[in-house]
Amino acid sequence: MADKVLMKGNEAIAEAAIMAGCRHFFGYPITPQTEISAYMAKRMPKIGGTFLQAESELAAINMVYGAAAAGARTMTSSSSPGIALKSEGLSFLAACDLPSVIVNIQRGGPGLGGIRPSQSDYFHATRSTGHGDFHMIVLAPNTVQEMFDLTLEAFDLADKYRMPAMILGDGMLGQVMEPVDISRGNNIKTYVKDWALTGTKGLRKRNVVNSLYLSAEELELLNFQRFDKYKEVEKIARTEDYLLEDAEVVVVAYGICARIAKNAIDTARKNGIKAGLIRPVTLWPYPKHQLKAAAEKAKAFVVVEMSMGQMIEDVELSIRCSRPVLLCNRTGGMVPTREAVLESIEKAALLKGEQNADSI
Amino acid sequence: MNIKELPEIEYIIPGTGACAGCPSTIGLRLVGKALGENAICLLTPSCAVASMGMTPKTCYSFPALNICFASAGASGGAISMALDPLYSKKRLEGEKPVVFAWVGDGGTYDIGFQGLSAAAERNDDFIFFCYNNEAYSNTGNQRSGATPQYVPTTTSPLGKEMLQKNVPLLMLEHRPPYVATASLAYPLDLYRKVEKAKSIKGFRYIEIHMPCCTSWKFPAAETIEVSRLAIRTGSWLLWEAENGKLSLNGVTAALAEGKRKPLPVEEYLKAQGRYAWLLKSPDKDYYIGNIENNIRRELEFMAGRAKL
Numbered sequence: 072m073a074d075k076v077l078m079k080g081n082e083a084i085a086e087a088a089i090m091a092g093c094r095h096f097f098g099y100p101i102t103p104q105t106e107i108s109a110y111m112a113k114r115m116p117k118i119g120g121t122f123l124q125a126e127s128e129l130a131a132i133n134m135v136y137g138a139a140a141a142g143a144r145t146m147t148s149s150s151s152p153g154i155a156l157k158s159e160g161l162s163f164l165a166a167c168d169l170p171s172v173i174v175n176i177q178r179g180g181p182g183l184g185g186i187r188p189s190q191s192d193y194f195h196a197t198r199s200t201g202h203g204d205f206h207m208i209v210l211a212p213n214t215v216q217e218m219f220d221l222t223l224e225a226f227d228l229a230d231k232y233r234m235p236a237m238i239l240g241d242g243m244l245g246q247v248m249e250p251v252d253i254s255r256g257n258n259i260k261t262y263v264k265d266w267a268l269t270g271t272k273g274l275r276k277r278n279v280v281n282s283l284y285l286s287a288e289e290l291e292l293l294n295f296q297r298f299d300k301y302k303e304v305e306k307i308a309r310t311e312d313y314l315l316e317d318a319e320v321v322v323v324a325y326g327i328c329a330r331i332a333k334n335a336i337d338t339a340r341k342n343g344i345k346a347g348l349i350r351p352v353t354l355w356p357y358p359k360h361q362l363k364a365a366a367e368k369a370k371a372f373v374v375v376e377m378s379m380g381q382m383i384e385d386v387e388l389s390i391r392c393s394r395p396v397l398l399c400n401r402t403g404g405m406v407p408t409r410e411a412v413l414e415s416i417e418k419a420a421l422l423k424g425e426q427n428a429d430s431i
Numbered sequence: 432m433n434i435k436e437l438p439e440i441e442y443i444i445p446g447t448g449a450c451a452g453c454p455s456t457i458g459l460r461l462v463g464k465a466l467g468e469n470a471i472c473l474l475t476p477s478c479a480v481a482s483m484g485m486t487p488k489t490c491y492s493f494p495a496l497n498i499c500f501a502s503a504g505a506s507g508g509a510i511s512m513a514l515d516p517l518y519s520k521k522r523l524e525g526e527k528p529v530v531f532a533w534v535g536d537g538g539t540y541d542i543g544f545q546g547l548s549a550a551a552e553r554n555d556d557f558i559f560f561c562y563n564n565e566a567y568s569n570t571g572n573q574r575s576g577a578t579p580q581y582v583p584t585t586t587s588p589l590g591k592e593m594l595q596k597n598v599p600l601l602m603l604e605h606r607p608p609y610v611a612t613a614s615l616a617y618p619l620d621l622y623r624k625v626e627k628a629k630s631i632k633g634f635r636y637i638e639i640h641m642p643c644c645t646s647w648k649f650p651a652a653e654t655i656e657v658s659r660l661a662i663r664t665g666s667w668l669l670w671e672a673e674n675g676k677l678s679l680n681g682v683t684a685a686l687a688e689g690k691r692k693p694l695p696v697e698e699y700l701k702a703q704g705r706y707a708w709l710l711k712s713p714d715k716d717y718y719i720g721n722i723e724n725n726i727r728r729e730l731e732f733m734a735g736r737a738k739l
Contacts, residue, residue, distance in 0.1 A: 098586070105585070126541040
């Protein structure tokens with residue numbers, strides 16, 4: 072395969088997973104991510120890997136659970152309602168510290184919703200993907216190239232920190248085609264997994280993968296330890312900044328919305344508004360320090376997202392509500408326009424650091 | 432009765448977004464004529480939901496409940512449970528509506544099977560229709576538990592290795608009051624079976640064979656012809672069972688009794704583009720031999736079951 076290839080976003084994720092050493096993929100059809108399964112179905116048999124279309128999302132995530140426990144690099148993908156079905160499995164993966172990669176190509180919700188792009192699973196991904204105290208690493212690509220790069224990274228981070236990692240894309244990124252440089256996939260780090268269930272052959276102590284603790288003291292201790300690890304993971308929080316240095320109006324957007332925001336920022340700059348962009352690349356851990364630093368210079372924030380306003384809560388938390396934050400949003404499968412973002416930037420520019428944006 | 436005498440009620444009204452030649456709309460139209468106006472339909476994620484058109488131009492004329500993929504078995508029974516006291520205590524007047532679920536093979540054979548099995552065991556009062564087009568056609572043709580052996584789909588690109596499950600038989604062995612299979616090529620048989628199911632209380636299961644021109648790759652005008660070939664070659668069997676007592680119907684009965692010879696299965700296979708690779712393969716005879724052996728085995732098995 073040439074180093075630069077034209078790929079659909081979904082295909083880029085699938086190829087990156089294969090290059091990252093994932094040889095066990097468990098899928099189930101749901102628009103708009105089914106291409107990942109189709110790609111894996113074609114590629115896996117040729118390289119001695121496993122492609123398996125499960126009988127349900129529930130089965131697919133628990134196949135990931137099994138394969139991850141055996142120490143394999145493994146992945147599943149779905150779209151919003153299907154990810155909801157995987158929730159219990161994700162909680163188990165986190166509870167057993169099993170590295171795994173989960174792809175969510177979001178569509179409009181709630182319920183069966185629609186098949187068009189959305190970002191309305193932000194809360195689900197960063198707050199409550201399943202029961203209990205846990206987090207997943209959540210990476211948010213905004214180009215097909217990043218779908219590829221961040222998938223490679225997700226496998227690495229999952230193994231490094233022994234936890235599930237999610238690629239949070241949307242229906243537009245999944246379906247769009249762009250050129251991808253796949254050369255990064257040739258340099259893959261692997262990790263020793265001495266905790267995996269591989270059979271002792273009577274030669275070593277057995278491993279146990281478990282999330283049941285009837286002793287509350289023991290379970291509490293494990294939860295504290297896991298959250299100590301999360302403090303380490305928080306250091307990977309990162310953003311891509313655009314014209315942020317002197318920005319008075321800071322737009323915060325991830326995924327496809329960030330690309331639209333960039334266009335709007337260019338126009339705003341031409342119109343004399345000092346606008347800039349912070350694009351969170353990691354949604355968990357959230358780049359709260361970067362946001363807080365930006366708030367020291369900025370007068371107002373604009374959050375652009377395809378939901379009823381979910382990431383906006385993290386922005387307000389990060390800057391401790393010290394600046395007004397406007398929401399520019401579409402939902403149900405609609406995508407914000409450059410004009411709408413520009414209008415929000417213009418409104419924010421008039422605020423001049425007033426505390427309360429509620430009256431706008 | 433002949434087909435011209437079927438009731439005029441239309442479940443499918445103009446505005447459908449289904450493909451030309453869609454078997455699900457043909458089947459649902461016939462089912463509607465048998466169920467009548469007093470019915471409530473549950474629809475799982477499937478072509479039947481995706482093709483119903485955009486509000487206000489929805490192409491269905493019945494009250495409908497859109498449910499989760501895995502939950503037709505659970506939600507179907509619960510509608511009935513909620514309605515029962517309302518009618519028995521006369522809070523609602525008249526006859527209780529027929530509750531029916533219209534579910535594809537993915538929602539029946541795979542993700543929905545747990546709920547389906549439990550509903551049958553509880554004898555929940557509704558009709559579960561499986562419209563079996565042997566693939567996840569709504570998401571662009573992926574394999575399901577109903578996809579026959581050797582059929583290539585986007586997730587079985589080299590042809591599916593395994594045989595399809597026999598879910599109608601599994602449902603029969605739950606011993607609900609009524610189980611039947613049907614074909615679009617025999618509309619009056621289908622109509623009679625739905626009418627019969629309607630007259631029975633408890634859990635009823637009807638599976639209709641649904642050749643899908645899009646996934647199976649044949650011209651849209653040949654849906655009925657392909658349905659008929661499936662029956663005449665013995666690839667799909669027509670039967671019904673009341674309280675576990677099975678009888679074979681129509682052409683299938685004639686095949687089982689030896690009154691009629693099955694058409695060579697190649698007739699059925701060559702009508703569908705999805706088998707084109709197999710018919711061109713140097714191992715064609717091996718594959719066809721396997722398919723024919725399987726047809727013979729299924730027919731003998733069901734004929735034997737009918738003697739119980």
